[in-house]
Amino acid sequence: MKPKTTSTWILIADGSEARILEALGKGKGFQERTVSGGHRPPFGSVVDGATPHPVQEERTSATRALEALFASQLGTMLAGYSRNHLFDTLVLIAPAPMLAQLRKMIPTDVREKVVAEIEKDLTKIPFSEISRYLDDVITL
Numbered sequence: 001m002k003p004k005t006t007s008t009w010i011l012i013a014d015g016s017e018a019r020i021l022e023a024l025g026k027g028k029g030f031q032e033r034t035v036s037g038g039h040r041p042p043f044g045s046v047v048d049g050a051t052p053h054p055v056q057e058e059r060t061s062a063t064r065a066l067e068a069l070f071a072s073q074l075g076t077m078l079a080g081y082s083r084n085h086l087f088d089t090l091v092l093i094a095p096a097p098m099l100a101q102l103r104k105m106i107p108t109d110v111r112e113k114v115v116a117e118i119e120k121d122l123t124k125i126p127f128s129e130i131s132r133y134l135d136d137v138i139t140l
Helices: 054-083 096-105
Strands: 008-013 018-025 029-033 089-094 114-119
Touching: 008 054, 008 096, 054 096, 089 096, 096 114
Parallel strands: 008 089, 089 114
Antiparallel strands: 008 018, 018 029
């Protein structure tokens, strides 16, 4: 009987979009999984070094709230996938603020499956280039 292989998923997210990759095993790379949901915050963020205007502060606050909601939705989605045994281990890749939100919002049983966290924004990186960011984390 063939031993069960470990299914590793990679969640790549920022405050407004996410994608999931599934590692296919040593030498086989990965494939993109379909992710339902997602949003784009309706407000821009404050430019670094700029003095925030009250309207900008309100927009930034609204953006943070939407990002927290998105992280919560991702946590709920991952919990459902986990309950259905679709992955055994999980790698989280997100910029620092989103990674912090994900840590708070991902349920404990899913959190226990996290084998690595990478603090980077790779949401705009082409699919073909992502593996170089994962070399130190998982075998592809």
